[in-house]
Amino acid sequence: MPISKQYNYSLREHNTFGIDINAQEFITYDTVDELIAILNEIKDKGQRVLHIGSGSNLLFTKDFDGVVLHSNIKFIQFVSQNNQDIIVRVGAGVVWDDFCALMAQKNYYGSENLSYIPGEVGAAAVQNIGAYGVEVESIIQEVETIEIATALPRVFKANECEYGYRDSIFKNQLQGQHIVTAVVFRLSTIPILHLDYGQLRDLHSSTETPTAQSIRDAVIAIRKSKLPEPNELGSAGSFFKNPVVPVELFNDLAAVYSEIPHYVINGTQVKIPAAWLIDQCGWKGKCHGGAAVYEMQPLIIVNKNQATPADIMELASLIQQSVYNKFKIKIYPEVNYI
Ligand SMILES: Cc1cc2nc3c(=O)[nH]c(=O)nc-3n(C[C@H](O)[C@H](O)[C@H](O)COP(=O)(O)OP(=O)(O)OC[C@H]3O[C@@H](n4cnc5c(N)ncnc54)[C@H](O)[C@@H]3O)c2cc1C
Numbered sequence: 001m002p003i004s005k006q007y008n009y010s011l012r013e014h015n016t017f018g019i020d021i022n023a024q025e026f027i028t029y030d031t032v033d034e035l036i037a038i039l040n041e042i043k044d045k046g047q048r049v050l051h052i053g054s055g056s057n058l059l060f061t062k063d064f065d066g067v068v069l070h071s072n073i074k075f076i077q078f079v080s081q082n083n084q085d086i087i088v089r090v091g092a093g094v095v096w097d098d099f100c101a102l103m104a105q106k107n108y109y110g111s112e113n114l115s116y117i118p119g120e121v122g123a124a125a126v127q128n129i130g131a132y133g134v135e136v137e138s139i140i141q142e143v144e145t146i147e148i149a150t151a152l153p154r155v156f157k158a159n160e161c162e163y164g165y166r167d168s169i170f171k172n173q174l175q176g177q178h179i180v181t182a183v184v185f186r187l188s189t190i191p192i193l194h195l196d197y198g199q200l201r202d203l204h205s206s207t208e209t210p211t212a213q214s215i216r217d218a219v220i221a222i223r224k225s226k227l228p229e230p231n232e233l234g235s236a237g238s239f240f241k242n243p244v245v246p247v248e249l250f251n252d253l254a255a256v257y258s259e260i261p262h263y264v265i266n267g268t269q270v271k272i273p274a275a276w277l278i279d280q281c282g283w284k285g286k287c288h289g290g291a292a293v294y295e296m297q298p299l300i301i302v303n304k305n306q307a308t309p310a311d312i313m314e315l316a317s318l319i320q321q322s323v324y325n326k327f328k329i330k331i332y333p334e335v336n337y338i
Contacts, residue, residue, distance in 0.1 A: 002034065004028045005026070006026045007025055007026075009026035009068075011023055011064070015055030015058050016118060017235065018234035019307075021062060021309070023063070025068070026068045028070045029069070032146065032153070035146055036151045038069065048066025049066060049069060050176070053122055057237065057335055058336050059313070074093045074094050075089075076094060076102060086188070088185045092125075092182055095121075096129070100115045104216040107213065109190070110192065112219065114219075117129050121183050123180075124183070127166060128161075130166065131219070132197040140161070140185060141158055142157055142183070145179055145180050148177055195215070198222070200218055227300070235302045236301075236335045238299045238300060239333060240274040240331045240333055241332055243271070243272055244269050245270055245271075245272060246268060249329070253272075272329070274331050275299040277323045277327055279298045283322070288314055289310070290303060291303060291304065291307040291312045293315070
């Protein structure tokens, strides 16, 4: 399909919360050349631009008064291979898990722990998606973009993307300035295993080295048992980031809550699971309007019954307040408010 333009278009099917808001204009494209043509046209009209993937980390708070773009650039190109490394270039509009499925099928290691994360390849590189001890930055070599203001291409090497925990240059200095068109990944034919997480540890006990496919299967089974399926119950996955606190504050809390789960980052900082903090405040299963805290995982806010953006934002803010009141820790949304 070439460039497709729709006006006053409902984005309900384009966000996993299932929020029914409208975009003034919604444009999809298939190629980089089409994207450049669209951007040149938008520049002349001075419209606001938002690029979305599958809307699995977005909370639309009101109608979007501008152009929403979506990529249909879908290709998976095997670029080169040496003894260990496989270089694969992937279009930004490819569904992330379709890429993971193909890599696992070929027994290329690197993306298997990130299996079944919703969304598309372009957003994965923006968000630095992570799960079960792996972040996507570990397999990214390059990110190809088009700058919105100039419609010019640029290639970011991985070390220029300033990756951090669910963070990148595309969410900070360059927020809303570049559109990812393709990502170059480096996979490995030699197993590089990350199996220190919960039920994945069981794979260690088998005598044979687990295949990428067997790790993928285990990851999917764990995810299905814990996380809501977006097409059954609206959510955007983890609503909050895990807070990083000074070691002094952690020590004070540990004196009261000896069981507090944590991960020591360095001599001065400790990361605490936001899910534990929220659970301690008694939020699991609680509702606010049509929004609710997911019963199986308190880090997730779900659209239980036709939630409005206000229901979700108010619930998030009540959770933030109660966590602060109890622990003196500020937690911040991982979800992008639009
Ligand atoms: C049930 C569930 C489970 C989840 N589990 C995880 C998890 O385990 N780990 C994790 O990290 N995340 C998780 N997420 C969050 C989400 O899947 C990721 O953040 C994902 O990368 C979002 O992809 P998307 O295509 O839906 O992007 P969107 O939500 O549409 O967009 C996310 C951001 O990327 C930008 N963007 C999108 N496409 C492009 C592009 N081509 N160029 C430039 N910018 C772009 C958007 O403007 C926005 O700022 C989960 C979400 C759900 C609903």
